Amino acid sequence: MNTADLGLPVDVPSTALFTDQYEYTMVQAALRAGTAGRRSVFEVFTRRLPEGRRYGVLAGTGRVLDAVENFRFDAGVLGFLRERGIVDEPTLEWLSSYRFSGDIWGYPEGEVYFPGSPVLRVEGSFAECVLLETVILSILNHDSAIAAAASRMSSAAGGRRLIEMGARRTHELSAVAASRAAYVGGFDSTSDLAAGFRYGIPTVGTSAHAFTLLHDSERDAFRAQIDSLGRGTTLLVDTYDVAEAVRTAVEIAGPGLGAVRIDSGDLLLVAHRVRQQLDELGARDTKITVTSDLDEYAIASLAAAPVDGYGVGTQLVTGSGHPTCSMVYKLVARATAPDGPLEPVAKKSLGAKTSVGGRKWAARRLDADGVATAEIVGVGPVPPELADRQLLTELVRGGRTVAREPLDTARERHIAARAALPMSAIQLSRGEPVLPTEYV
Amino acid sequence: MNTADLGLPVDVPSTALFTDQYEYTMVQAALRAGTAGRRSVFEVFTRRLPEGRRYGVLAGTGRVLDAVENFRFDAGVLGFLRERGIVDEPTLEWLSSYRFSGDIWGYPEGEVYFPGSPVLRVEGSFAECVLLETVILSILNHDSAIAAAASRMSSAAGGRRLIEMGARRTHELSAVAASRAAYVGGFDSTSDLAAGFRYGIPTVGTSAHAFTLLHDSERDAFRAQIDSLGRGTTLLVDTYDVAEAVRTAVEIAGPGLGAVRIDSGDLLLVAHRVRQQLDELGARDTKITVTSDLDEYAIASLAAAPVDGYGVGTQLVTGSGHPTCSMVYKLVARATAPDGPLEPVAKKSLGAKTSVGGRKWAARRLDADGVATAEIVGVGPVPPELADRQLLTELVRGGRTVAREPLDTARERHIAARAALPMSAIQLSRGEPVLPTEYV
Numbered sequence: 086m087n088t089a090d091l092g093l094p095v096d097v098p099s100t101a102l103f104t105d106q107y108e109y110t111m112v113q114a115a116l117r118a119g120t121a122g123r124r125s126v127f128e129v130f131t132r133r134l135p136e137g138r139r140y141g142v143l144a145g146t147g148r149v150l151d152a153v154e155n156f157r158f159d160a161g162v163l164g165f166l167r168e169r170g171i172v173d174e175p176t177l178e179w180l181s182s183y184r185f186s187g188d189i190w191g192y193p194e195g196e197v198y199f200p201g202s203p204v205l206r207v208e209g210s211f212a213e214c215v216l217l218e219t220v221i222l223s224i225l226n227h228d229s230a231i232a233a234a235a236s237r238m239s240s241a242a243g244g245r246r247l248i249e250m251g252a253r254r255t256h257e258l259s260a261v262a263a264s265r266a267a268y269v270g271g272f273d274s275t276s277d278l279a280a281g282f283r284y285g286i287p288t289v290g291t292s293a294h295a296f297t298l299l300h301d302s303e304r305d306a307f308r309a310q311i312d313s314l315g316r317g318t319t320l321l322v323d324t325y326d327v328a329e330a331v332r333t334a335v336e337i338a339g340p341g342l343g344a345v346r347i348d349s350g351d352l353l354l355v356a357h358r359v360r361q362q363l364d365e366l367g368a369r370d371t372k373i374t375v376t377s378d379l380d381e382y383a384i385a386s387l388a389a390a391p392v393d394g395y396g397v398g399t400q401l402v403t404g405s406g407h408p409t410c411s412m413v414y415k416l417v418a419r420a421t422a423p424d425g426p427l428e429p430v431a432k433k434s435l436g437a438k439t440s441v442g443g444r445k446w447a448a449r450r451l452d453a454d455g456v457a458t459a460e461i462v463g464v465g466p467v468p469p470e471l472a473d474r475q476l477l478t479e480l481v482r483g484g485r486t487v488a489r490e491p492l493d494t495a496r497e498r499h500i501a502a503r504a505a506l507p508m509s510a511i512q513l514s515r516g517e518p519v520l521p522t523e524y525v
Numbered sequence: 526m527n528t529a530d531l532g533l534p535v536d537v538p539s540t541a542l543f544t545d546q547y548e549y550t551m552v553q554a555a556l557r558a559g560t561a562g563r564r565s566v567f568e569v570f571t572r573r574l575p576e577g578r579r580y581g582v583l584a585g586t587g588r589v590l591d592a593v594e595n596f597r598f599d600a601g602v603l604g605f606l607r608e609r610g611i612v613d614e615p616t617l618e619w620l621s622s623y624r625f626s627g628d629i630w631g632y633p634e635g636e637v638y639f640p641g642s643p644v645l646r647v648e649g650s651f652a653e654c655v656l657l658e659t660v661i662l663s664i665l666n667h668d669s670a671i672a673a674a675a676s677r678m679s680s681a682a683g684g685r686r687l688i689e690m691g692a693r694r695t696h697e698l699s700a701v702a703a704s705r706a707a708y709v710g711g712f713d714s715t716s717d718l719a720a721g722f723r724y725g726i727p728t729v730g731t732s733a734h735a736f737t738l739l740h741d742s743e744r745d746a747f748r749a750q751i752d753s754l755g756r757g758t759t760l761l762v763d764t765y766d767v768a769e770a771v772r773t774a775v776e777i778a779g780p781g782l783g784a785v786r787i788d789s790g791d792l793l794l795v796a797h798r799v800r801q802q803l804d805e806l807g808a809r810d811t812k813i814t815v816t817s818d819l820d821e822y823a824i825a826s827l828a829a830a831p832v833d834g835y836g837v838g839t840q841l842v843t844g845s846g847h848p849t850c851s852m853v854y855k856l857v858a859r860a861t862a863p864d865g866p867l868e869p870v871a872k873k874s875l876g877a878k879t880s881v882g883g884r885k886w887a888a889r890r891l892d893a894d895g896v897a898t899a900e901i902v903g904v905g906p907v908p909p910e911l912a913d914r915q916l917l918t919e920l921v922r923g924g925r926t927v928a929r930e931p932l933d934t935a936r937e938r939h940i941a942a943r944a945a946l947p948m949s950a951i952q953l954s955r956g957e958p959v960l961p962t963e964y965v
Contacts, residue, residue, distance in 0.1 A: 102719040107732055113754070117749065171728070228696075256702055276547065278606075281605075294872050305558075308558075408848040433764070
């Protein structure tokens with residue numbers, strides 16, 4: 086059995102319990118009613134972007150593929166479902182040989198999306214598809230929220246290095262997935278070793294205030310750090326007096342000191358002063374990293390400051406005000422006879438939670454300069470004359486994953502997709518989605 | 526080896542990589558400088574509550590105890606640290622026999638806290654304590670954020686049943702910890718099977734709109750569900766027309782129908798209409814559950830509605846506007862000689878990020894009626910004449926966990942601690958912390 090790509094530094098034998106109970110009770114009732122095998126199409130989409138956001142960033146697709154492969158039932162899982170009386174014996178029997186055998190298409194990871202974009206489409210029997218709802222949404226809603234925040238921050242950073250360092254502000258495993266999503270969204274590295282271990286993301290980190298406080302003096306601490314980590318290290322200079330710390334740092338390390346880190350105070354002002362001081366001390370190549378409660382707005386406000394890199398924590402791993410997306414997983418079509426045609430279905434009650442029935446395709450319309458002008462969504466087969474760039478790609482065929490890719494591919498795809506959006510996409514101010522979604 | 530209580534339905538052999546890289550590089554530099562063994566005291570506290578919140582709720586302590594026990598180094602973890610060049614060979618050697626051997630005291634799980642409350646105190650050598658920073662903060666910052674939101678919701682619900690159903694809105698493992706924290710904060714059950722499996726939390730769930738849409742008619746769907754799950758089930762009545770669905774539901778199930786669920790529309794209005802209709806149909810004992818984008822304010826606004834239970838998703842697992850806490854893990858005292866006295870230390874730079882040095886105790890002052898009036902925090906030994914209720918309890922002694930408890934104990938403790946706060950604690954409106962923190 087493969088191991089699940091859940092951001093764990095360990096193997097996960099099964100993802101089958103990352104699931105709301107009602108998925109299982111629905112399977113039981115459908116098995117008994119003889120409707121469990123009806124061919125069904127589920128789609129993942131969002132009715133709206135988080136308020137004020139101009140585009141979404143799809144992340145987590147690679148994790149979804151592993152979660153689907155590892156949605157299996159061993160004795161422990163089946164025993165739990167039996168002991169708790171969650172499903173009956175015929176259902177347990179059916180689950181014991183469960184293996185997703187259907188098809189999954191989706192926007193490739195890193196692609197941007199808009200309201201109504203069918204970012205994932207899962208097709209197979211009702212029972213095999215409905216069980217996957219919860220874990221698919223968990224992954225996409227979390228990872229896409231982080232990637233969207235990361236993308237805004239990486240736009241704002243304008244090419245300066247970005248370090249993800251939010252592990253301590255979110256669940257320890259959520260943090261690993263957050264590092265991964267941040268990387269897709271344009272970050273360069275992470276402080277989180279589990280993310281380095283699991284996904285090969287570059288890791289960084291040198292020291293904290295505790296290290297300075299441990300020693301008898303800041304001078305002792307700096308000397309200990311340089312003795313052990315070398316002159317290329319980053320010294321934290323704001324435990325006591327910044328100017329004195331910078332002087333001591335260069336005195337001990339010499340002008341080859343790698344970097345200094347500033348973690349408090351008025352970063353704009355302090356960065357300018359520290360840069361001037363470093364230059365005066367001859368440490369012209371010593372870099373400045375800032376790390377205090379940054380978000381995309383703070384990063385943008387430091388554009389004119391002599392800062393070389395940003396470390397971002399809380400606001401990144403909490404999605405900068407939008408810690409989740411509102412993606413849903415909806416049945417949009419199903420057959421009523423074994424070989425019958427797919428028929429569109431949709432909820433019809435009053436209120437906002439309606440959706441468009443039918444199996445969808447999607448494409449991005451570009452103008453003559455290659456700038457995106459619209460997200461085109463249609464129901465049914467793709468029109469043969471369609472000239473726009475199709476967005477859905479095949480991910481799983483007959484239960485077999487066909488679209489693995491390195492994380493760097495998703496990262497590069499994101500940067501290219503963002504670059505093809507109208508310029509207003511990267512404005513940080515609140516606005517409408519930068520592309521209209523047109524149903525054809 | 527015990528397995529880590531990380532909310533996984535699987536064993537986790539090690540928590541050692543849920544750690545920022547700088548914890549390891551600090552250990553390396555301190556080992557080389559001869560300062561790694563200095564006796565040190567780290568404390569976890571927050572400088573402020575989330576804006577407008579009146580109290581915090583500590584959750585995750587049980588998970589911290591397991592994470593500490595399972596902070597170990599196997600060949601895979603050591604190999605990663607070596608190959609990436611994160612630490613040198615002497616450090617790898619030291620890590621290979623790592624086992625936390627110090628002491629941990631803390632507020633017991635479910636207790637309320639305020640700015641400055643020393644909710645956890647970790648004492649031992651610098652090196653063994655500093656390594657635990659990231660994973661301890663991950664757990665406490667995440668779990669306490671969810672528990673605080675859950676507590677407000679459970680106050681607002683006034684004894685009506687609360688179901689946690691946010692798994693699809695957060696990372697799949699964060700979701701399991703969120704279920705646990707929500708239970709501590711007063712929730713009754715969860716939809717998340719992994720939370721039931723891992724923590725024994727009661728699980729619930731029956732069906733979704735997809736089940737109705739799968740079938741040829743709503744009537745067919747209801748019949749299929751009742752045939753399989755019995756009359757005590759909960760039928761979802763808002764896929765098409767609510768009034769027609771309620772009529773069909775009672776017609777098929779009879780007046781013994783367990784419950785109906787409403788997931789859209791004006792819940793106040795719809796709940797009243799559905800209650801009236803159910804009563805007219807003789808289904809007086811059929812309960813009403815509502816589940817549409819609820820938060821503590823929406824729950825409170827339904828206080829006068831004939832609602833029996835609330836299902837809460839997004840706003841619960843994202844902390845209802847505050848998805849993390851701002852807890853920090855700070856070195857507050859250390860010895861400079863092997864058997865020397867602990868000396869208070871604190872960061873002193875300009876800016877808001879200062880802290881109070883020294884090893885602390887804490888107590889809650891109550892008035893004659895048993896109502897809390899202040900959070901008392903002192904440095905040094907507990908005054909022998911102290912009459913207030915001490916808050917720090919022993920959790921780990923010499924590396925051995927001494928304070929395991931069932932999750933229900935934490936839940937009951939929380940409800941009692943909240944009940945002892947001044948009445949204004951449970952106002953949902955924004956306000957100041959309901960207790961002042963007094964340093965003595």
